[in-house]
Structures are given as C-alpha cells and as structure tokens.
Amino acid sequence: MTNYLLTLVLALVLALWSLHTSAQDPRRSSFDAMSPATQALQRDDSQNPAMLWVKEGEALWSRAPVSGTKSCADCHGGLSRMRGVATRYPAYDTSSSRVLNLGARINLCRTNHQGQPAWRTEDSARLSVEAAIALQSRGLPITPPAHPALKAAQQRGATLFASRIGQVDLSCADCHTTLAGKRLGGAKLPQAHPTGYPIYRLEWQSLGSLNRRLRSCLSAVRADASSFSDEEFVAIEAYLMQRANGMPLETPGVRP
Amino acid sequence: MARTLITVPSSARRGEIIEVRVLIQHPMETGYRRSSEGSILPRNLLRRYTARFVAADAGGAGELVFAADLHAAIAANPYLSFNYRATTTGKFVFAWEGDEGFSHREETVLRVV
Amino acid sequence: MKRRAFLLVSTLTIAAMHACRVSAAPSRAPLSPTLEKLVQQFAAGRPVTEGRVKFDIAPLVDNGNSVPIEVSVESPMTPADHVVAIAVFNEKNPQNDVAVFTLSPAMGRARVATRMRLAISQQLVAVAKMHDGQCFTHTVDVLVTLASCLED
Numbered sequence: 001m002t003n004y005l006l007t008l009v010l011a012l013v014l015a016l017w018s019l020h021t022s023a024q025d026p027r028r029s030s031f032d033a034m035s036p037a038t039q040a041l042q043r044d045d046s047q048n049p050a051m052l053w054v055k056e057g058e059a060l061w062s063r064a065p066v067s068g069t070k071s072c073a074d075c076h077g078g079l080s081r082m083r084g085v086a087t088r089y090p091a092y093d094t095s096s097s098r099v100l101n102l103g104a105r106i107n108l109c110r111t112n113h114q115g116q117p118a119w120r121t122e123d124s125a126r127l128s129v130e131a132a133i134a135l136q137s138r139g140l141p142i143t144p145p146a147h148p149a150l151k152a153a154q155q156r157g158a159t160l161f162a163s164r165i166g167q168v169d170l171s172c173a174d175c176h177t178t179l180a181g182k183r184l185g186g187a188k189l190p191q192a193h194p195t196g197y198p199i200y201r202l203e204w205q206s207l208g209s210l211n212r213r214l215r216s217c218l219s220a221v222r223a224d225a226s227s228f229s230d231e232e233f234v235a236i237e238a239y240l241m242q243r244a245n246g247m248p249l250e251t252p253g254v255r256p
Numbered sequence: 257m258a259r260t261l262i263t264v265p266s267s268a269r270r271g272e273i274i275e276v277r278v279l280i281q282h283p284m285e286t287g288y289r290r291s292s293e294g295s296i297l298p299r300n301l302l303r304r305y306t307a308r309f310v311a312a313d314a315g316g317a318g319e320l321v322f323a324a325d326l327h328a329a330i331a332a333n334p335y336l337s338f339n340y341r342a343t344t345t346g347k348f349v350f351a352w353e354g355d356e357g358f359s360h361r362e363e364t365v366l367r368v369v
Numbered sequence: 370m371k372r373r374a375f376l377l378v379s380t381l382t383i384a385a386m387h388a389c390r391v392s393a394a395p396s397r398a399p400l401s402p403t404l405e406k407l408v409q410q411f412a413a414g415r416p417v418t419e420g421r422v423k424f425d426i427a428p429l430v431d432n433g434n435s436v437p438i439e440v441s442v443e444s445p446m447t448p449a450d451h452v453v454a455i456a457v458f459n460e461k462n463p464q465n466d467v468a469v470f471t472l473s474p475a476m477g478r479a480r481v482a483t484r485m486r487l488a489i490s491q492q493l494v495a496v497a498k499m500h501d502g503q504c505f506t507h508t509v510d511v512l513v514t515l516a517s518c519l520e521d
Binding site: 273286288309319320321322323324325326327328329330331332334335336337338339340341343 | 434435436439446459462463464466467468469470471472473475476477478480481482483484485486487
C-alpha cells in the first residue's frame with residue numbers, strides 16, 4: 001500500500017514537474033509562427049508536397065540500385081525499423097571515426113554495402129531516403145546520444161554559432177537567440193530549431209537539407225558557403241540538435 | 257518517373273460526394289527564372305490534367321469528370337482538389353501532360369456500396 | 370540577373386529574407402482593363418454578372434510561391450443546371466492565365482482548389498461559365514508585400 005502511494009505521489013510530482021517545464025520551455029518550432037495556410041500544408045500529408053519525396057524514398061528503400069546488389073530493405077527490413085534513428089543524428093560513427101549526419105550515414109551504407117557512388121547532399125534520391133527514414137521518427141523527441149566525439153562537435157558548433165560572420169558581421173546567435181521572435185524586415189526570426197528536416201521550403205519549391213538551409217543563412221549575411229568546412233557544418237548541425245534536445249521531430253516539415 | 261500522391265477514398269456510399277486530391281512532382285518552370293549561374297531555366301510546364309471515371313460495367317474510356325488547363329502561375333508540384341458524386345463502382349483514370357513530352361497516368365478504384 | 374546585381378539587391382533587402390505576405394480583401398471595384406478584356410473573351414458575348422462565385426484566398430501567406438486558392442460556385446450541378454468551366458485570371462503576373470477548369474455534373478459540387486504563384490500585388494478574378502453560357506465573377510484584390518525571395 002505504502003509502495004503504491006509512493007508511486008502515485010512520485011508520478012504526480014513527475015507529471016507536475018513536466019507540466020511546469022513544458023510551460024517554462026521557451027523553445028518554439030518555427031512551425032508555430034507560420035501562417036495557417038503553410039501550417040495546413042505540413043499538417044495534412046495529402047497536401048504536403050514533401051510527401052512526394054517520401055514516397056520516392058520508400059520506393060528507393062526497397063529497390064536494389066543495380067541487380068546483384070542489396071536493397072536497404074534486404075539488410076534492414078521494413079522502413080518502420082528506422083523508428084527513432086533520425087532523433088539521434090548527427091552521431092559518432094565508429095567505422096569511419098567521424099561525426100556524421102543522417103545523410104552521410106545513409107551514404108556510408110550506399111558506398112560500403114551497395115558499392116554505389118555516394119549521393120551529393122542535395123541529390124533528390126538522398127533527400128527522399130532521408131525523409132522516408134526521418135518520417136518514422138515523427139513526433140519522437142530529439143535525443144542526441146552521449147559520446148565524447150559528439151560532445152566535442154557540439155561544443156565546436158556552439159562556438160561557431162556565437163561567432164560573427166559575413167560582411168554583415170552577425171552571428172547565428174544574434175539572429176536566432178538575441179533577436180528571435182522579432183521581425184527583421186518582413187521575416188520573423190525563428191529560434192532555428194532543426195525539427196523538420198529535410199524540409200519542403202516554399203522558397204525552394206522543393207525538398208532541401210539542413211545544410212542547404214544553413215547555406216541560405218550564410219548568403220543572407222553575405223558570407224560564403226565556404227566560410228565553413230564540411231566538419232564545421234556538421235558541428236553546427238550537432239549543436240542545433242543538442243539545443244533542440246527533447247523537442248519533437250516534425251519531418252517532413254514545410255517552411256516558407 | 258514522376259511521383260504522385262492521390263488521396264481518394266477507396267469506397268463510398270451511392271450518392272455521396274467525395275473529395276479527390278492529387279499532387280504531382282513537377283517544377284512548373286516558368287521560363288522566367290534564372291539558375292544560380294545566371295542562365296535562363298527553360299520553360300517546362302505541366303499543361304493539362306484530366307480525371308475520367310470508368311464505370312466497372314461500362315468499360316471504355318469512361319466519362320470526363322474534371323479537367324484543368326494549367327499555366328505558369330500554378331505553383332510547383334501542382335496540387336488539385338475537386339469533388340465527385342459516387343454513383344457506381346469503377347475506376348478513376350488520372351492523366352497529366354506537359355512540355356518535353358511529359359505524360360503520366362494513374363488509376364485508382366472506387367467501390368460504391 | 371548577374372551575381373553582382375543580385376548581391377546588391379539582396380544586400381539592400383537582407384532583412385527580409387523571404388517574406389512574401391499576401392492579403393486579400395473582397396472588392397466591388399471595376400475590373401482592371403486587362404482583366405475585363407480576358408473576362409469578356411471567356412464569356413464570348415454572354416452576360417457577365419458579379420455573384421454566385423466565391424474566390425477564397427488566404428488573407429495571410431508567408432510566401433508568394435505557393436498561395437492556396439479555392440473557387441466554389443452556387444450550382445446544383447445537375448445535367449440540366451451546372452457549371453461547365455471556371456477560369457482564374459491575374460492582372461500582373463507575366464502571363465494573365467492562371468488556370469481554366471472544365472467541370473461536369475458528375476462532380477456533384479462546383480468547387481476546385483489549387484495553389485498558385487503571386488509575384489506582386491494585383492487583382493485576380495474567377496469567372497464561372499454556366500451550362501447556358503451565362504458568366505458569374507468574383508474579384509479579389511491581393512496585396513503581396515514581396516520582401517525578397519532573393520536568396521539562393
């Protein structure tokens with residue numbers, strides 16, 4: 001009986017605490033600030049153009065790239081087996097001793113296990129497979145794993161996030177932390193939580209990666225995409241995911 | 257091959273008005289945009305969409321339910337939504353045609369109970 | 370546009386990375402000459418009346434690249450009395466035609482929805498043609514505060 005009571009009290013305390021923290025959590029997905037029309041696009045799979053890529057990804061998942069090779073499904077089983085995977089990336093990969101984002105992790109299987117050339121970052125096939133995999137985690141909280149190498153990347157990313165860049169001399173943090181929620185010209189500055197990638201961006205009229213979104217931000221501050229090395233881009237992604245730790249994944253997101 | 261997303265109920269009551277939604281992957285390139293390198297992207301438009309319904313007991317090409325002639329002002333990855341009054345079991349035949357020989361067809365069965 | 374010019378323009382508008390805001394208000398105003406001509410051509414000499422058509426366009430949209438529109442017409446959609454076509458025209462995009470829809474009584478409802486592009490503020494009109502050739506219209510004035518769409 002006392003045990004039962006104790007559990008009850010504990011559960012209550014936990015529930016209250018989580019309520020309290022969620023009420024306190026000032027973090028917001030950019031989804032919240034979108035117009036109702038754009039929100040409707042993301043909410044309804046039958047209207048979300050990103051689902052076209054997801055469908056492509058589902059087909060690629062179970063098709064061998066060339067005869068004699070294995071399909072993703074041959075080794076991994078159904079796509080639903082990828083549930084939770086996208087919440088953990090970027091992650092440290094022991095085989096290559098590098099921190100990889102999900103797209104790069106997919107490429108590793110493509111080169112090592114299928115003997116195919118790696119897909120480019122914005123290759124429609126790569127985005128499609130990535131979207132189909134990430135969709136399996138829709139609604140699950142972002143949960144970066146604990147690993148010293150990933151931690152180092154997150155810290156490197158945090159430093160870059162706070163550094164001023166470009167001719168405009170603004171840091172990511174200037175726009176996305178200090179000024180977040182304010183209007184800069186016509187656009188409302190988001191907190192920049194990468195909750196919906198790959199996203200269908202109306203501006204692009206297609207699906208695009210987080211890397212492409214970051215390059216758009218760089219061009220906005222008149223910085224060159226080459227301001228960051230590939231490792232630095234992944235470090236920023238790792239930091240952004242750590243910053244969004246616990247927020248639910250929304251893939252495939254729609255953004256203006 | 258173009259990807260499509262078709263949302264139609266698989267069955268309906270006789271007389272029920274259902275909604276048909278179709279989405280197709282297509283850039284709807286206007287011919288006015290430039291690539292990041294500065295060259296003009298050639299016009300590449302989806303021009304026409306048709307929805308026919310072929311009754312199971314009639315066969316043939318069926319009747320034209322709805323059609324759309326599309327122009328450059330239609331957004332990329334064109335989306336269309338319209339209605340259909342279910343009368344008899346049969347299949348929808350959806351077809352898209354466009355520049356550069358673009359042609360795509362899909363079928364979906366509707367059971368009327 | 371050359372890269373340099375592109376940079377110049379975008380530097381000026383850096384603030385506004387891509388807010389193309391669109392808002393619509395119903396209008397009783399006469400049609401612009403361009404639209405009037407298009408409507409008359411479509412009507413092919415038959416009378417054109419305002420009413421029976423509802424042209425829905427979201428009052429606030431983040432981006433002119435994809436603006437949801439819906440046109441519905443009061444009609445029983447029977448073989449004896451139905452809408453045969455709906456045309457949507459815009460005033461100032463490089464081309465005035467948006468779409469022409471062919472309808473049939475099999476639809477049961479005279480309604481169609483799609484998504485369009487809007488480059489700048491302008492007037493839009495939806496014209497419905499009935500089985501007897503009569504036409505009905507609904508005009509909307511759309512305000513697009515196109516702030517950029519300048520990045521890569």
